[in-house]
Amino acid sequence: xxxMTQSPASLSASLGETVTIECRxxxxxxxxxxWYQQKPGNSPQLLIYDANSLADGVPSRFSxxxxxxxxxxxxxxxxxxDVASYFCQQYNNYPWTFGGGTKLELK
Amino acid sequence: xxxxxxxxxxxxxxxxxVKISCKASGYTFTSxxxxxxxxxxxxxxxxxxxxxTGSGGTNYNEKFKGKATLTVDKSSSTAFMQLSSLTPDDxxxxxxxxxxxxxxxxxxxxxxxx
Numbered sequence: 001x002x003x004m005t006q007s008p009a010s011l012s013a014s015l016g017e018t019v020t021i022e023c024r025x026x027x028x029x030x031x032x033x034x035w036y037q038q039k040p041g042n043s044p045q046l047l048i049y050d051a052n053s054l055a056d057g058v059p060s061r062f063s064x065x066x067x068x069x070x071x072x073x074x075x076x077x078x079x080x081x082d083v084a085s086y087f088c089q090q091y092n093n094y095p096w097t098f099g100g101g102t103k104l105e106l107k
Numbered sequence: 108x109x110x111x112x113x114x115x116x117x118x119x120x121x122x123x124x125v126k127i128s129c130k131a132s133g134y135t136f137t138s139x140x141x142x143x144x145x146x147x148x149x150x151x152x153x154x155x156x157x158x159x160t161g162s163g164g165t166n167y168n169e170k171f172k173g174k175a176t177l178t179v180d181k182s183s184s185t186a187f188m189q190l191s192s193l194t195p196d197d198x199x200x201x202x203x204x205x206x207x208x209x210x211x212x213x214x215x216x217x218x219x220x221x
Contacts, residue, residue, distance in 0.1 A: 034208060043214055044211060087152060089152070089208070094168075095168035095169070097154065098152035099151075
């Protein structure tokens with residue numbers, strides 16, 4: 001199975017700041033990568049698919065980039081409603097696998 | 108709008124089975140496969156497998172073969188996952204998802220305890 005390593009595991013940032021979360025795959029996943037946001041008590045919500053495509057209804061301050069084995073999620077101008085956990089997921093090789101998550105808090 | 112409504116929390120004894128449902132609405136049921144995902148605090152998110160809602164064909168993560176059984180009832184637009192021979196390690200929140208993971212159910216908490 002492809003291993004997805006996310007960093008950092010936790011992150012504290014201020015309102016208005018730009019935040020970047022990284023995800024590294026154990027082998028090339030050819031941009032078959034999604035990012036999810038999960039708030040406490042809620043289901044994960046799709047933010048980004050195909051590494052850099054914004055899902056419907058997702059604010060434009062979220063963006064994804066990367067290729068090969070290295071990917072990142074960037075949140076511009078952090079808002080209070082962005083406090084959540086974030087997960088990456090590869091869907092290049094079955095079984096699809098998820099990163100361990102990044103918990104984002106406000107400083 | 109698309110909704111996936113899952114059945115309620117389950118408390119089960121070790122060695123028993125539970126069957127979780129996921130009722131879809133707001134779209135043509137057979138348009139999307141339905142996937143199932145396990146979430147625990149310790150192991151994070153794990154992909155269990157998916158079912159082709161049109162044909163009933165399934166594809167399981169090897170780790171969950173023999174543990175999970177996926178079925179579908181097209182007449183009620185409902186997918187099911189049965190978990191068998193339960194152990195405390197099966198305690199988790201289980202999600203169904205469809206539309207390429209654009210749509211998720213609200214999750215079903217399964218607690219395995221004697």
